Each structure stands twice: as structure tokens, then as C-alpha cells.
Amino acid sequence: MAITETSLVSVWVKDQDESLAFYTDTLGFETGDDIRLAEDFRWLTVRHPNQPELHLHLTTAGPPLQDDLVDAINRALDSGAMPGIGVTVDDCRKTYEELSAKGVTFLQEPAERPYGVEALMRDNSGNWIVLVEHRDYDPEAMTVGADGKPTTTE
Template identity: 70%
Template sequence: MITNISLLSLWVKDIDESLAFYTDVLGFEAGDDIMLGPDFRWCTIKHPKQPEIHIHLTTPAGPTLPDYLIEAMNRAQDEGGLPGIGLNVDDCRATYEDLTSKGVEFLQEPEDRPYGVEALMRDNSGNWMVLVEPREYTPEDFEGADLG
């Protein structure tokens, strides 16, 4: 029986730069950082409030991915077309101000939604990430809602 989620992978352009972004800018903690052979680096981060969930920072590279897929992934990263992760925040507007002051690119400023306050940003690899200050909602809260 599955008991929980323990690991997610996130495609990044440069592991060192992404490790610094997620730890120095977003406040994650470094996890494992191990070379497994000459061509594969196992590097993870975790959030201090959820240390049981590891996020594996990985680049689209061989030998496990074919060249055509690596090229497609790199294009998608360059175009900012890859989804990243969703993050809950306690104050979306304050988090937006803090991260904006650190140079984080936002695609959408904080906006009220039926489920909370939401902002959309990019990490330093172009992955889009959603920040949500959640609140209680019902299905009726979505009737006639403009979700942009």
C-alpha cells in the first residue's frame, strides 16, 4: 500500500544554480548531493516543514533520455513552458513582495481566487510555479468566478 509521496523530480537547466535559487531565494534546505557515476548527479532539496518530501533537481540529459527528448525539454525550458511545483504560503502578497525584491520573475501578481490568493512565478530554469495562500472554499465559490 502506498503511504505517502517521498520524491518529486524537477527539470532544471543547471543543478548548481537551481540549488542556490531554491535554498538561498526560496528557503529550501539542501538534501543529498551525490555523484552516481561520471554522468549522473543526485541532488535533492527539501522544505524545512516537509523534510520527508525530497525534490530531485535534474537536467534533461543522457544516457537515460534520447537526444530528441533532451532537445525538446531544453526548448520547453527556454520558452518557460514546463510546470514546476505549487507552494502554499501564509501571506501571498508579502511573499510576492519579498521574492520580487530578490529578482524573481512573476507572471501574475497576487490575485484573489475562490480558493485563496494566488501568484504565478518562474524559477531560474523557467519552470512556472504557483504560490497559493489557501482558504476554505466550496464548489459554489467557483460559480461565475473569473480565473483569468
């Protein structure tokens, strides 16, 4: 097989200019491509300076998608429950404090997990972004507790 890496992930957003500002000014990404391909279509990407080969395509729902799909995507964004991306952080608690001070909405404060420390936030369009401070763990030793949360058998 000739696939060598993932280079693009699309993230639905409500407003491209506002999302560009959020991802660059708040999260520290850099602008990638910003091209007007048609009167009603703007190709806009951001990328993290430590991983410039992976672009996040910040795109709005619209043509050529059917109206019912556009409505469904926008309803999911408005509800704040749209799955988004996961990012690695050096210090989850410190990142949580810094982003909270910038007004970022968190759904879950940093919490210990068998694989590290994790927090869950929303971007300005309602997409979830998981912040993970990784640590070494044995996935074979993980189980699910009675509360449905992962635990370890170690």
C-alpha cells in the same frame, strides 16, 4: 494498497548548481541529497524544512533520455512555460514582495481566487511555481465564468 505518501517529485533544471542556490538561498529550501552516482549523473534534492519527507529532485535532461526528448525538455525550459510545483504560503502578497525584491520573475501578481490568493512565478530554469495562500472554500460552489476564470456561485 501500500503507498503511504509522495516522497519525491522531479523538477527539470538547466544547471543544478544554479538551481540549488535558487531553491535554497532564494526560496528557503534545504539541501537534501547531493550525490554523484556516475561521472555524468548527479542525484540532487532539496526539501522544505516544514516538509522534510518530500524531496524535489533537481535534475538535468540527459542520458539515458533520447536526444529528441532532451531537446524538447530544454526548449520547454527555455520558453519559460514548463509546469513546475505549487507551494503554500502564509501571505501571498508579502511573499510576492520579498521574492520580487530578490529578482524573481513573476508571470502573475497576487490575485484573489475563490480558494485563496495566488501568484505565479518562474524558477531560474523556467519552471512555473504557483504560490497559494489558501482559504476555506466550497469546491461545489465553484463555476467557470465567461472569461474562463473560476468564480463562485455563493
